[in-house]
Amino acid sequence: MVAVRFACGHGAPEGQAVTLRRGCPVCMLVQETRRSRSELLGRVMPAERARLAAETKVGATYDWRCSRGHDRYTATVLEVLTGSGCAKCRAAATAPAARPEAGVPFLKPGLRVGTSATEHRLKAMLGARIRLNHRVNAIHIAGLFHGRREVWPDIIVPPLRIVVEYDDPGRTKLAHRGLSEASDLEKDDLLRDVGWEVIRIRAAGLGPIGPHHVVCARLTESVADEVVAIMRTIRGGPAVDAIAIDGRSRVGEVSAG
Numbered sequence: 001m002v003a004v005r006f007a008c009g010h011g012a013p014e015g016q017a018v019t020l021r022r023g024c025p026v027c028m029l030v031q032e033t034r035r036s037r038s039e040l041l042g043r044v045m046p047a048e049r050a051r052l053a054a055e056t057k058v059g060a061t062y063d064w065r066c067s068r069g070h071d072r073y074t075a076t077v078l079e080v081l082t083g084s085g086c087a088k089c090r091a092a093a094t095a096p097a098a099r100p101e102a103g104v105p106f107l108k109p110g111l112r113v114g115t116s117a118t119e120h121r122l123k124a125m126l127g128a129r130i131r132l133n134h135r136v137n138a139i140h141i142a143g144l145f146h147g148r149r150e151v152w153p154d155i156i157v158p159p160l161r162i163v164v165e166y167d168d169p170g171r172t173k174l175a176h177r178g179l180s181e182a183s184d185l186e187k188d189d190l191l192r193d194v195g196w197e198v199i200r201i202r203a204a205g206l207g208p209i210g211p212h213h214v215v216c217a218r219l220t221e222s223v224a225d226e227v228v229a230i231m232r233t234i235r236g237g238p239a240v241d242a243i244a245i246d247g248r249s250r251v252g253e254v255s256a257g
Contacts, residue, residue: 002017002018003016003017003018004017004018004019004020005017005018005019005020006019006020006022006023006024006027006056007019007020007021007022007023008023008024008027010023010024010026010027010054010055010056011024011056022172024056025056025057025058026055026056026057026058026077028179029058029077029078029081029082029179030081032146032179032180032183033081033082033146033147035081035146037052037053040052040077040080040081041053043064043065043067043080044062044063044064044065045062045063045064045065045072048062048063052077055077057077058076058077058078058081059076059077059078060076060077061074061075061076062074062075062076062077062080064080064086066085066086066088066089067085068085068086068088068089070085070086070087070088070089071086071087071088072086073085073086073087080147081146081147082146082147083144083147085147101140102140102141102142102149102193102194103139103140103141103142103161103194103195103196104139104140105133105136105138105139105140105156105158106136106138106139106140107135107136107137107138108137108138108150108152116166118166118168118203118219119154119155119166121219122154122155122164122166122201122219122224123154123155125219125221125223125224126155126164126224126227126228127245128224128245129224129225129228129244129245130157130228130231130240130243130244130245131243131244131245132155132157133156133157133158133159136156136158137152137156138150138151138152138153139151139153139156139163139191139194139196140194141190141191141193141194142190142193142194143190143193145186145187145190146183151187151190151191153165153191153198154166157231157243159239159242159243160197160231160234160235160239160240160243161195161196161197161235162196162197162198162199162231162234162235163191163196163197163198163199164198164199164200164201164227165184165198165199165200165201166200166201166203166219167184167200167201167202167203167206168202168203168204168206169204169205169206176202176206177206181209184200184209185209185210188200188210197212197234197235198210198212199212199213199214199227199230199231199234200212200213200214201213201214201216201219201223201227202214202215202216203215203216203217203218203219204217204218212230212234214226214227214230228240
């Protein structure tokens, strides 16, 4: 078997292995779930921290401390990063009492999601066409997404119950593909389960996914017009007109025709 070293520095020692130009599976999943390896190291039992610090396999099993003070439990790295915790936490997350806020948008203080310059441009473009609520950045869901009962869309439009997501493969050419694309689809399904619709802008070579999407080479004004046109198709012209700025959403009405 060929020894492998990953771009993140994990794997076989340097000079003794083939180096891959990507992070190890653990680092990739940590990034996808917006966690950190230091967070994992803080949750694993102390005797296993050294092993976890060098771990590359998401299926590796460790003993963990519940972040809410419940019982110690055994789980894989994958289960810890995408699940809800120990048995007591899992039971609480799926209880009926855990769901009354499902579908409600809210402001999560201190939320950092690494918004790109292109996403800022998209928000400005849409903000010139419709009124955006800048006081919400998250939505409660009924199920679990990477261990949380909330998601953090790029742009939230509460009056229409529509979110807009901007996807491109990034510098690595791997973002929003494979495991990441499956995660995007899971997120979209969870939003639809609580009454929201998702419009995805798929740029720089990404193909269409989901029922509502705009495929483009790059972000342009016409892309923003097409997004508004899709909003009109989903929720109707009067609903979009109600939040239009100086009639700019009328461009979407023309494109939709």
